[in-house]
Amino acid sequence: MTRAGFVAVIGAPNAGKSTLTNRLVGAKVSIVTQKVQTTRFPVRGVAMAGDTQIILVDTPGIFAPRRRLDRAMVQSAWTGAQDADAIVHLVDAAAELAAREPGAKSADKRAVHDVQSIIEGLKANGQTAILALNKVDSVKRERLLEVAQSLFDTGVYSEAFMISASTGSGVDDLKARLAALMPEGPWLYPEDQTADLPARLLAAEITREKLYLRVHEELPYAAAVETAAFQERKDGSVRIEQNIYVERESQRPIVLGKNGQTLKWIGQHAREELEQLLERKVHLFLHVKVDERWQDRRELYGDVGLDFDA
Numbered sequence: 001m002t003r004a005g006f007v008a009v010i011g012a013p014n015a016g017k018s019t020l021t022n023r024l025v026g027a028k029v030s031i032v033t034q035k036v037q038t039t040r041f042p043v044r045g046v047a048m049a050g051d052t053q054i055i056l057v058d059t060p061g062i063f064a065p066r067r068r069l070d071r072a073m074v075q076s077a078w079t080g081a082q083d084a085d086a087i088v089h090l091v092d093a094a095a096e097l098a099a100r101e102p103g104a105k106s107a108d109k110r111a112v113h114d115v116q117s118i119i120e121g122l123k124a125n126g127q128t129a130i131l132a133l134n135k136v137d138s139v140k141r142e143r144l145l146e147v148a149q150s151l152f153d154t155g156v157y158s159e160a161f162m163i164s165a166s167t168g169s170g171v172d173d174l175k176a177r178l179a180a181l182m183p184e185g186p187w188l189y190p191e192d193q194t195a196d197l198p199a200r201l202l203a204a205e206i207t208r209e210k211l212y213l214r215v216h217e218e219l220p221y222a223a224a225v226e227t228a229a230f231q232e233r234k235d236g237s238v239r240i241e242q243n244i245y246v247e248r249e250s251q252r253p254i255v256l257g258k259n260g261q262t263l264k265w266i267g268q269h270a271r272e273e274l275e276q277l278l279e280r281k282v283h284l285f286l287h288v289k290v291d292e293r294w295q296d297r298r299e300l301y302g303d304v305g306l307d308f309d310a
C-alpha cells in the first residue's frame with residue numbers, strides 16, 4: 001500500500017523554508033538567499049520516504065503585507081496550508097533568541113512578530129501544525145528549550161522538532177513523521193520526479209537567486225525576472241532570453257555593475273546552474289529593464305498561480 005499527500009511548509013520570511021524543502025527532497029527545487037521574501041509563490045518539491053510520497057509545498061514567508069505582490073504572496077501561503085494534509089510551521093530559533101536580547105535587531109523583532117501572527121492565523125483557522133525550530137546549528141542547545149516551550153504553550157502545535165535545514169540535523173526524524181501522516185493512496189508524481197516548476201519559470205528563479213546573492217544590499221526587494229524566450233535548438237542546447245525588471249533608472253547600473261561585470265557574474269552563475277539542472281548546454285541572454293510598475297503586471301501573477309487581486 002502506497003501513501004501520498006501534501007505538506008505545507010509555512011513560516012516567517014527567512015525562516016529557512018526553502019532550504020528545508022530542498023533538504024527533504026534531496027534536490028534543489030526552490031531558490032535560497034539570505035534575503036527575506038525570496039520565495040514569491042508556492043513551489044512544490046517531491047520527496048520519497050519508502051512507499052510514501054511527500055509533496056512539499058514551499059510557501060512565501062508570512063508577514064504583514066503592504067503591497068500587491070506582498071498580499072498575493074501571503075494569501076498563497078495560507079492557501080497552501082489550507083489544502084495540505086500536514087502543516088510544518090518553521091521558526092528561526094536564532095531570531096527568536098536574538099530578539100530576547102537587549103538591543104535586539106529590528107529584523108529579529110519583526111521575525112518574532114510574524115511568528116506570533118502565524119500562530120494567531122493557525123488558531124483562527126482551527127489548524128494544528130508541527131513546530132519545527134530551525135537553525136539549531138547556530139544557537140545554544142539549552143536556550144532552545146525556553147523558546148520551544150513558550151511556542152508550544154500556545155496550543156497550536158501537535159509536536160515539536162529541533163532541526164537544522166542547513167546541516168540536515170533532525171531532518172530525517174521530521175521526514176519520517178511526515179511520511180506517517182500521509183494518507184494512503186497512489187503516488188501523485190513519477191517516483192523520479194523532484195519538482196514540477198516549468199523550465200522557463202525555473203530558469204527565471206535561478207537568475208533571480210543569483211541576482212539577489214550578488215546585489216542584495218543595494219537592491220532592496222525591487223526586482224523581478226521573466227523568461228522572454230526559451231528555445232530548444234537542433235544541436236540539443238537551449239537558448240534562454242530573460243528580462244530583469246528593476247523599479248528605478250538608478251537601479252540599472254547596480255545590476256549592470258562596472259563595465260557590466262555584475263550582470264556578467266549573474267549570467268555566468270545562472271547559466272552554470274541551469275546547465276546542471278537541464279542537463280544540456282545553455283545560451284543565456286540577460287536584459288535589464290526599468291519598469292516602475294512591474295509589480296502591477298498581471299501576467300507575472302497568473303503564470304505562477306498568484307492572485308493578482310488578493
Ligand SMILES: Nc1nc2c(ncn2[C@@H]2O[C@H](COP(=O)(O)OP(=O)(O)OP(=O)(O)O)[C@@H](O)[C@H]2O)c(=O)[nH]1
Binds near residue numbers: 033060134136166
Ligand atoms: N545557520 C543556519 N542558516 C540557515 C538554516 N536554514 C536556512 N538558513 C539560512 O537562512 C537564510 C534563508 O533561507 P531560505 O531557505 O531562503 O528561507 P525562506 O524561509 O525560504 O525565506 P523566504 O522565501 O524569504 O520566506 C539563508 O541564508 C539560509 O542559508 C539553518 O538551519 N541554519
Ligand SMILES: [Mg+2]
Binds near residue numbers: 030031038039058061
Ligand atoms: Mg523561501
